[in-house]
Amino acid sequence: MSLKEDILRLKQQTDTLIMAHTYQPPEIIELADITGDSFALAKKARNIQQKNIILCGVRFMAESIKILAPEKTVILPAPDATCPMAEQIDPMRVKDYKEKNPNAIVVAYINTTAALKAECDVCVTSSSALTIIDKLDAPEILFIPDKNLGGFVKKKLPDKNIVLWDGYCPIHNALTEEDVLQAKKAHPNALLAMHPECPADCVKHADLIGSTAEIIRFAKESDRPVIIGTERGVADTLIPACPGKTFYYLAKEKLICPDMKKITPELVRDVLLGKAGETLELPEELRLRAKKSIDAMLRLGE
Numbered sequence: 001m002s003l004k005e006d007i008l009r010l011k012q013q014t015d016t017l018i019m020a021h022t023y024q025p026p027e028i029i030e031l032a033d034i035t036g037d038s039f040a041l042a043k044k045a046r047n048i049q050q051k052n053i054i055l056c057g058v059r060f061m062a063e064s065i066k067i068l069a070p071e072k073t074v075i076l077p078a079p080d081a082t083c084p085m086a087e088q089i090d091p092m093r094v095k096d097y098k099e100k101n102p103n104a105i106v107v108a109y110i111n112t113t114a115a116l117k118a119e120c121d122v123c124v125t126s127s128s129a130l131t132i133i134d135k136l137d138a139p140e141i142l143f144i145p146d147k148n149l150g151g152f153v154k155k156k157l158p159d160k161n162i163v164l165w166d167g168y169c170p171i172h173n174a175l176t177e178e179d180v181l182q183a184k185k186a187h188p189n190a191l192l193a194m195h196p197e198c199p200a201d202c203v204k205h206a207d208l209i210g211s212t213a214e215i216i217r218f219a220k221e222s223d224r225p226v227i228i229g230t231e232r233g234v235a236d237t238l239i240p241a242c243p244g245k246t247f248y249y250l251a252k253e254k255l256i257c258p259d260m261k262k263i264t265p266e267l268v269r270d271v272l273l274g275k276a277g278e279t280l281e282l283p284e285e286l287r288l289r290a291k292k293s294i295d296a297m298l299r300l301g302e
C-alpha cells in the first residue's frame, strides 16, 4: 500500500480531515481535503463532519480554527511550526498601549496569536483590511503587527490616523525592489501580482496587490502571463494546476517560509497513527476574548 493510500485509510478510520494552507508544499496540498488561506480554513472548519482536523500550517492558524470551531480536535503535525510575525508582539505591550490610549482602536491582522487577538478590538485579513478600517471611527487606529500591510492601508485611507507597529513577515519583507525589477525585466509581457506583506517599494510595481486568494483568482483569470509575488508555495501549486497558463516565480529562492515547509506526508501519517503532532489547547476564556475580535471582523467586513 502506498503512503497516500495509507493516509486515506487512516483518515477514514480516525474520522479525520486534513486542511492545508496554500503555502504548504505540493505533496501536502495533494493530500489535503481543504486548502486555502488561514481565515478561509477556519471558516470552513465550522461546517465539516469530521471530529478531528490535522492542520498543515503554522500555530496561529490552528488557533484560528479552534477559536471558530471549538468542538473540533485540532492537531498540529509540527508543533514548532510558528509564524515569526504572528508572535512578534508581547500581548502585554498592546494592553499597555490601550491603557494609555483609551480612545484608540486596535486592529490586528489575522496573522496573530490568539493571545494578541484577545487584546485587540477587531481583526482583518489582507483582503478585508481596507473595507473594515474605512468603517472605523476613532482618533487613532493602531495596526498590528505588519507595517507593510498597515502601510498599504494607510496610503489608501489618508483620512484615518493609522499608527503602524514595526512588525513584518520576515519572508515577504526580505523582498527588494531590485528583485521585482529583475523579474519584470526577465518577463516583460507578464503582469505582476503581489501580496501586501511585501515592502512598499516592491508593491508599487504591481498590477494587483491582494491576498493569496485574490492573487490566485487574478492569475487564473488573466489572459497574460503572471509573476506570482508571494510565498512560492502559491506558484508551486498554480503552475501544475493550470497547464494552459504561464506563471513565473518572483525571487524563487527567497520567498520560502521555512515554517510552512516543516510538514511531510510521512509526518501526516505518523499523526494519524498517534505517533506525532500536538493537540491544540486553548483556554475557553482566552478563546472567547479572541473570538470577539473575529466576530467584529465578520460584522464590519460585510
Ligand code: SF4
Pocket: 023, 058, 082, 083, 084, 085, 086, 111, 169, 170, 171, 172, 231, 257, 258, 259, 260
Ligand atoms: S510566510 Fe510570513 S506571515 Fe506567512 S507564516 Fe511564514 S512568516 Fe508567517
